[in-house]
Amino acid sequence: MDRRGFLALATAGVAALSASGRASGSNARPISPPQIPGRGFAPTPARGPLKVHPANPRYFTDGSGQPVFLTGSHTWAGLQDMGIPPLRPFAWHEFLDMLHDHNHNCTKLWIWVQAEGGPWTDDKIQFAPLPYLRTGPGVALDGKPKFDLTKFNEVFFERLRARTLEAGERGIYVCIQLFLPGASEKRGGPCDPWPGHPYNAGNNINGFDGEKPGTSTVDLDRAEVRALQAAYLRKVVDTVSDLDNVLFEAVGEGGRRDWDWWVVNYVHDYEKSKGKQHPVGLTGGGAESLAEMLASPADWVGAGWNDGQFKTDPPAWDGKKVSILDTDHIWGHGGTASWAWKCFVRGHNTWLMDPWSPLPGRPCGEVNWLARPGAPERDVNRRKHWTWEPVRMAMGNTRAYALRVNLTSMTPRSDLASSEYCLANPPWEYLAYLPEGDEVTLDLSSSGGPLAVEWMRPIEGDIIKGGTVNGGTKLDFAAPFNGAAVLYVKKG
């Protein structure tokens, strides 16, 4: 794939990095989503590691036995500070506040293994802290001490643990992204992070060259590479394995099937020696198709942009694996409030790839956050762009309902609503989404007796009572406001 092709595809879904300076405060603004049912609760820390819910495998459950719907923003600098030097620390607590204020309960912590560079930029962006210690002797290609691949950087792992703990105290699950082959290696692009990679032979004191010859990428087939990666995986697991609010993402947008599955199996197997087992997931948009991911040993999957109509019409999910759809793998930079609602009522969990801290560096080619046909001035790589806040709010509103309904029994029932977006547990409760508002016919044939009706504005989250109706038939509901709407009908 040539540079342009790579950037259009890879960066389309990949990574980003934050201009840490901006992240640290200058873009900050108070956000006050409305207080609605299901929001504003005191956060409840996880009560046991997540496992697939036995009765409704579209969702995880914790020690409580209740299904847990996962949704939230994540941003590239959530764990490591990144940007053009001098690096400024990411405002982690402000980010946690934002997640809490938006009723989010899940984020991702991105792990960058390279010391500098990214495939989307020709700026020498840097990352800190890094997983390996830079002890020297000798100078790496970036002019700093070489890495010792036998020594982990405790600053990195302490931060990993501390942030995971702090998130957990706020009721937020953390998905730790274990590898990032698409963003830490070259893939043929001219803006090459390989010179900053610790597995580059010029960068470590161990004489270790992890490169697949001539590719500037890690050779995932070599046993010694996997041995090194296994040590890293053990260290990550050792760092957080006692925490309940952890998930793992094997690899951001895929290495390839054999290696991906090895990572999943390795973490599973290693965690068996530990007290707690955490879900491990695979995400699309890269090397594996959805069908392959569904056949994998992973506990959850995230379909990608190349897996079908996941942007505009996410299919009703059967729960073969837990599905966590991530705008990162579908748009790259992008997402809509409608998408968040459609995903929810079709049985998916959701993540927003949020430029809360923008992806740093001057692009070295076409990137998907800047000019597009019809939008030459486009720049969505900033926290305040109009794209983001509606999605953040909509996701929090979906969670508000996830907390109110009996999610254990709710399944996608496109057949029950004329809009074809409906999560329901007949005859007890129905949650329909109307992408264009106006009206919806809901099949309440199996629900005799009175049912309470309420509407929610999908973004603002305000609720409008809709009186009661008598079920036992199909009813044609009229939305009491303009635009998209959420309809909740509950027995009793």
Next chain:
Amino acid sequence: MNRRRFLSHAMANGAGLMVFASRARAGKKAAMSQSVPGYDPKPAPATGPLRVHPTNPRYFTDASGKAIFLTGAHTWANFQDIGVAPLQRFDWPAYIDMMVKHNHNFMRFWHWMQAAYAPWTDEKMLVDPLPYLRTGPGTAKDGLPKFDLTKFNPVYFERMHTRIAYARDRGIYAAVQLFQSFSERKDGGPCDPWVAHPYNGANNINGFDAEKPGTGMVDMDRSDVREVQAKYMQKIIDTVQDLDSVLYEVINEGGNKDWDWWVVNFMHEQEAKKGKVHPVGLTGWNAETVEQMRNSPAEWISIGSDAGAFWKTDPPAWDGKKVSVCDTDHLWGHGGTPSWAWKCFVRGHNTLLMDSWDAIPGRPCGQVNWAARPGYPTRDLNRRDDWTWEPVRKAIGNTRTLAQRVDLAAMVPHDELASTRYCLANPGVEYVVYLPEGDEVTVDLTRASGEFSVEWMQPVDGTITPGGTVPGGGKPNFAVPFPGAAALYLHKS
């Protein structure tokens, strides 16, 4: 069909009813309408009666030869004053001002035959003026002099001509409604306008009783009935035949195939004798099937929700077998959305909004579709300033803004060219694409060469945002530069 079933069926499902004007409100609210960007404050009058465009039969054309997209708001009192006593005069100039400001160019011109009452209300709704003179001798059932069916009321016909000419001078076409099914009893309903219908045997001095026995409805099969109706139609032709801005509508949501077609043919034949032939249309909600209307001698048709609820949410691409005028009246009754207006436009339809500009009068005598609905117990769409209306008024005006900019004669629905499947295009030259949920759209420009200018329009506000240029020859994925639904216009630079 019993009364309740009739009312919930006919009114809830699109029944085209009528409405009435709360005149006091009408005057006060006239100022609320806003201008659509790009509207012409002094639109040119029609230049020749409409005829089906020879190369793009989805649209009409006039003497200019250009394809004409028709769209606008119509309201139940826009010709005769209707309401509970004391009747107040409909503010016609304010209504026309609203249409012009919204860039509308088309209305239905409502007709009521009954002197009083209506199928939706148990109050005594009055109608004035009426087509026939009330000369007596004798008193009709409403206590006023009986009608003489041989004498037309000049006030009625003068108003018809005056108002249509006034609208014409502001660039607005009017479809004269020849007959009205809601002037008759509806399936046994107790709120019965037949009591005050001039063809009721008790209400005229001519000994003429047109009732199909026991129905409260005109017997359309009788030759003597058609004879009376023919004279009435002839009078209308004589009245407005000189006006280029006229269309005809056979009957609002009524009739039957044989009678409907007789009316269409009568109008055609009689107008041909006069030298100008105006288009005649069918709006046969639940009276004629789509295929019957498409195979009829009419020039234009309005398809209703009886043909499928998808006409509200996903109107199919139109082939132009007749000119299609999608009318919210036959789809919602009271209702409509801006998205519907745009979808219809890019799928090759013309549009009409049944507008509660003047509310439908009278206390409902059963379930009506403008009041409470499941999930919305306080619903009341039967008023000009309900939040439903202004966005649709503006959206239909905005569709016309684009219709006037493109070479409409060459524009055809091309669902396959846009990932949203809403695209009106003259491939290689220009494209109008609608994005119901905004965000982005892929447009197939593989068969287009050269450079295209890009414009975005906010479908309701009408704000235009330039989008630079794109080269033809590929399938660009356009990103919308604002939140929500969007219209994309691509044209050769």
